[in-house]
Amino acid sequence: MNSEFYNLDLDHIRYSLVWEDSQTLYRSLKISTNDHLLVITSAGCNALNILLKHPASVTATDLNPVQNKMLLLKKQVILNFDYALYHDLLGLAGAVAVNEAKQRILPTLTAADQAFWTTFLEENPGGLLLSGKLEKFMMAFHQSLGQEQQELIHQLITFDTIDAQYKFFLEKLDNSSFKQTFIAYFSNENLSSGRDPKLLKHVDESGGIVFYKRLLLQVSSSLLKENFYFRFIFFGLQNLPHHVLPPCYRRENYSILRKNMDRLQVIQGEAVEYLLSVPGLKITKASLSNIFEYISHEEFQKVCLALAKHPERDLQLIFWNLLNIQGENFLPSVNRIKLKSQSLSQESCFYFKNKVQIQFVPVPSLHLT
Known part of the structure; x- marks a missing residue:
C-alpha cells in the first residue's frame, strides 16, 4: 500500500495509547472464539482488548518496530509479574512507582531490551502511557490554559447528567x-507537533474547527466523567477512576490476558500486505486503526x-x-464489497470523525454433480 507512513522515521514511540476505543471495536466486530484477527499494534491496547474476547488468534502488526x-x-510483564507491577509501569500510580517497577522488570529482559528500556524510562519517567509523541502533544493543551479555565474544565467531570454538563x-x-485557544492549538499547523506533517498530506478537513x-x-451527548479519552487528554492519569480504563488495563481482566497470551503473535510489517499474503487469508476480522488516513482515495x-480479488475471502x-x-x-x-460508515460509541474520543466497516463477502463455491 502506498502510504505516507513509509516516509517517516520509525525509531520512536509515536503512540503510547490506542485512541480507537474498545467499545466501538467490540460492537462492530462481535468477536467470537472462531475468529482470527489482525490489528494494528500501535501501543498494543486493542490487541490486548481483543484477547479478552477469547478469539482463536490475534496478529498484531506495525511498520514501526518500536511500537x-x-x-x-x-x-x-503480563506473563511474569502481578497486576500491581503492570499497573505501575503504565504510570497509573505515579513516577516513583514507575521507577520501582522498572527496577523489577529490567533484570528479566535480554541485554538489548534492558538497554533500550532503561534509556526509554529514564526519558519517560511518567510511565508507558504518557510516553508517546501524540500523547505529550494532547496533554500539553491543558497545561497551556490559564488556572481559571483549567478549573472550569475540571468541573466538567463533576456532573451526573449530560444536560447539566452541556449547559x-x-x-x-x-x-x-477557551474556544479560540482550542481551535488554534489543534489546527493542522500545530497538530504537526504531535503528528508528523507528512501524515496530513491527504486530509480532507481542517483540524481545529472540526475537532471543536x-x-x-461529545459534551452534548455523553457523560464526560465516564469517558477515558476526555479525562486523559485534559488530566492525564491524574485521579483516573479504575472503571474508566480501557479493558486491558483493568485488574479484573488481568488473569484473562495471561491465559490467552499464547494466542497473540506480533510481527513487523504493513497490515494490507499481510492481508494479501497467504497467512493473511485466514484472517476473518481486522481492526486497522486509521491507516487509511495516510493514503489517497485512489x-x-x-x-x-x-x-x-480472492473469491473465498470472508473478512x-x-x-x-x-x-x-x-x-x-x-x-x-x-458487488461483494459491502461498505458503510457508522457513528462511534459513547466511550470514543472526540478526536475521530467516524468508523467505517467493510465486509468482503465470499463467492459461493460451485459444486458440479
Whole structure:
C-alpha cells in the first residue's frame, strides 16, 4: 500500500495509547472464539482488548518496530509479574512507582531490551502511557490554559447528567477564550507537533474547527466523567477512576490476558500486505486503526479491490477516520464489497470523525454433480 507512513522515521514511540476505543471495536466486530484477527499494534491496547474476547488468534502488526517492542514488553510483564507491577509501569500510580517497577522488570529482559528500556524510562519517567509523541502533544493543551479555565474544565467531570454538563460548557467555556485557544492549538499547523506533517498530506478537513465541533457534540451527548479519552487528554492519569480504563488495563481482566497470551503473535510489517499474503487469508476480522488516513482515495480503492480479488475471502474490516472521509465517497465496482460508515460509541474520543466497516463477502463455491 502506498502510504505516507513509509516516509517517516520509525525509531520512536509515536503512540503510547490506542485512541480507537474498545467499545466501538467490540460492537462492530462481535468477536467470537472462531475468529482470527489482525490489528494494528500501535501501543498494543486493542490487541490486548481483543484477547479478552477469547478469539482463536490475534496478529498484531506495525511498520514501526518500536511500537511492537512496547506490546512485547507488556506481554512479558503480563506473563511474569502481578497486576500491581503492570499497573505501575503504565504510570497509573505515579513516577516513583514507575521507577520501582522498572527496577523489577529490567533484570528479566535480554541485554538489548534492558538497554533500550532503561534509556526509554529514564526519558519517560511518567510511565508507558504518557510516553508517546501524540500523547505529550494532547496533554500539553491543558497545561497551556490559564488556572481559571483549567478549573472550569475540571468541573466538567463533576456532573451526573449530560444536560447539566452541556449547559455548563455553553455558558462557561463556549463563550470564552477557551474556544479560540482550542481551535488554534489543534489546527493542522500545530497538530504537526504531535503528528508528523507528512501524515496530513491527504486530509480532507481542517483540524481545529472540526475537532471543536466534535468536542461540542461529545459534551452534548455523553457523560464526560465516564469517558477515558476526555479525562486523559485534559488530566492525564491524574485521579483516573479504575472503571474508566480501557479493558486491558483493568485488574479484573488481568488473569484473562495471561491465559490467552499464547494466542497473540506480533510481527513487523504493513497490515494490507499481510492481508494479501497467504497467512493473511485466514484472517476473518481486522481492526486497522486509521491507516487509511495516510493514503489517497485512489489508493484506498485499489486496496479494496485487491482484497476482493480472492473469491473465498470472508473478512470484516473496520477503520477510523480522523480528518479524512475515506470510504464515504467510495462506490465499489465489485458487488461483494459491502461498505458503510457508522457513528462511534459513547466511550470514543472526540478526536475521530467516524468508523467505517467493510465486509468482503465470499463467492459461493460451485459444486458440479
